[in-house]
Each structure stands twice: as C-alpha cells, then as structure tokens.
Amino acid sequence: QVQLQESGPGLVKPSETLSLTCTVSGGSISRNYWSWIRQPPGKGLEWIGYIYYNGSTNYNPSLKSRVSISLDTSKNQISLRLRSVTAADTAVYYCARRVVRGVNNWFDPWGQGTLVTVSS
Amino acid sequence: DIQMTQSPSSLSASVGDRVTIACRASQSIRSSLNWFQQKPGKAPKLLIYAASSLQSGVPSRFSGSGSGTDFTLTISSLQPEDFATYYCQQGYSTPCTFGQGTKVEIK
Numbered sequence: 001q002v003q004l005q006e007s008g009p010g011l012v013k014p015s016e017t018l019s020l021t022c023t024v025s026g027g028s029i030s031r032n033y034w035s036w037i038r039q040p041p042g043k044g045l046e047w048i049g050y051i052y053y054n055g056s057t058n059y060n061p062s063l064k065s066r067v068s069i070s071l072d073t074s075k076n077q078i079s080l081r082l083r084s085v086t087a088a089d090t091a092v093y094y095c096a097r098r099v100v101r102g103v104n105n106w107f108d109p110w111g112q113g114t115l116v117t118v119s120s
Numbered sequence: 121d122i123q124m125t126q127s128p129s130s131l132s133a134s135v136g137d138r139v140t141i142a143c144r145a146s147q148s149i150r151s152s153l154n155w156f157q158q159k160p161g162k163a164p165k166l167l168i169y170a171a172s173s174l175q176s177g178v179p180s181r182f183s184g185s186g187s188g189t190d191f192t193l194t195i196s197s198l199q200p201e202d203f204a205t206y207y208c209q210q211g212y213s214t215p216c217t218f219g220q221g222t223k224v225e226i227k
Contacts, residue, residue: 045164045207045218060215061121094163104170105211106154110163 002027004095004111011117012089018082018116022095029053029071033098034078035107036069038091046091050098051078085118092116122146122210126219132227139195141222143208148188152212155184155193158221159204167206168193198224 008020022034035050049059051069059067066083078095092115096107123146133139143153151171156164166175168184171191181196195202203226208219 044220045209047214047216047218058214062215099169101170103150103212104152105216106166106169107156107164107209108166108169108175110165113163 002097002109004097004109006093006095006111006114008114008116010115011119012085013120014086014118015084018080018085018089018093018118020080020093020095020114020116022078022080022111024076024078024097029073029076029078033100033105034069034071035096035098036078036080037094037096037107037110039094039113040088040091048080048082048093087118090116090118121215122149122213122217124208124210124217124219126206126208126222128222129220130223130225132225133198134227135198135200137198137227139198139202139224141193141206141208141224143186143191143193143219145189145191145210145212149210149212151187152210153184153186153191154209154211155182156207156209157202157204158207164207195224 003025005023012018030053033050036048039045051057068081071078092113094113096110125144127142153171155168158164172184183194185192205221205223207221
C-alpha cells in the first residue's frame with residue numbers, strides 16, 4: 001500500500017526558508033492530491049495546502065504568501081517550501097494523500113511526520 | 121473559514137464504557153466530516169470519512185453519525201488501545217479545518 005515519508009532539516013533559522021520533501025512509495029503520485037499539514041508541539045492540526053498531480057495548488061490563506069508546494073513525478077516526491085519562518089512555524093510537518101470521492105474528501109494515509117524547529 | 125468545535129475537550133472513561141464525542145461546524149458542511157485518532161508521537165489515523173463510513177481496518181466499535189452542522193463519533197465499548205486524542209475535520213470547503221481535539225484518558 002501507499003506509504004509516505006517526510007524528510008528535511010530539523011532546525012531552521014528565523015527568516016530563512018523551511019524545505020521538506022515527502023517521498024511516496026508503493027504507488028504513483030499521479031492522479032492524486034497531496035497535502036501538507038502541520039502540528040505545533042502540544043497543539044492541534046493546521047492544513048497548509050495541497051497539490052494535484054497536474055500541478056494545480058490550493059493553499060491555506062493564512063500561509064499563502066509564504067508557502068509553495070511542488071512535485072517531482074520522476075522521483076515520486078512532493079516538496080514544501082515555507083519562506084521567512086519564525087518560531088511560530090515550529091511544528092511537526094506531515095504529508096498526506098488527499099482522497100476525493102464525489103463531494104467528500106479526506107486525508108489517508110499520512111507520513112510519520114518530521115519535527116522542524118525554528119531557532120537561531 | 122469554517123470553524124469546527126469539539127466537545128468535550130477531554131474526558132475520562134473506563135474500559136468497556138460507551139464514549140461519545142461531538143463536533144459542530146460553524147455552517148453546514150453536509151456530510152463532509154472526517155474523524156481521526158492520534159496517539160502520542162504518532163501521525164493521525166483516519167477512522168471515519170464522509171461522516172459515517174468506516175475506514176477499512178478500523179474496528180466496528182467506532183461509528184460516526186450526523187450531517188449539516190452536528191456530528192458524533194461513538195466508541196461502543198472503549199478498549200485500552202483507544203486512549204488517544206480524536207480530531208474531527210471538515211472537507212467541505214478550503215481551507216479545510218480541524219477541531220481542537222478531544223483527549224480520551226483512562227479513568
């Protein structure tokens with residue numbers, strides 16, 4: 001079955017760019033939506049955005065000015081870039097497949113998540 | 121944005137208890153409501169999608185109901201492995217949003 005694995009630096013300096021990669025195994029990223037979701041330590045879940053396999057994107061307005069999501073079909077990878085980070089961006093970052101069936105959609109499966117700390 | 125409010129924020133229950141968690145949306149989301157279970161240090165796991173459909177592999181003691189603005193997750197007989205935090209999430213419109221979570225603890 002499809003499995004997702006996030007990777008990237010665990011520590012990013014304030015004002016710099018956070019860059020993460022999600023590698024999909026057990027299936028193709030084609031004909032699917034892929035999302036990034038984050039969770040600050042001890043807090044709830046926040047949707048960051050998603051990308052469709054054709055490259056179309058949809059971002060959370062709260063992050064839209066700083067975020068970009070892209071994909072590399074040759075490597076079966078989805079990437080996240082978040083610019084100008086602050087301590088408020090410290091969180092566990094998850095990638096997840098967004099399943100769409102008619103008018104309904106949900107996230108499944110999820111990667112294990114990767115903790116990114118913003119600190120100098 | 122559609123706000124999702126769960127109640128209670130936490131509860132204590134015993135093994136074998138019937139547990140109910142409520143989720144209310146700030147506007148109608150039809151049946152676009154999903155439930156996730158999260159254990160410490162782990163990623164959320166999908167339990168219920170489209171308000172009442174049980175995800176494959178999830179025990180039948182979990183069930184979901186509701187439509188419009190009011191939804192419920194029920195665990196018919198709480199098991200030791202069910203102690204976790206539960207989140208509802210609306211997929212009706214973007215930005216998709218999550219409830220604040222309900223922590224189910226051992227009594």
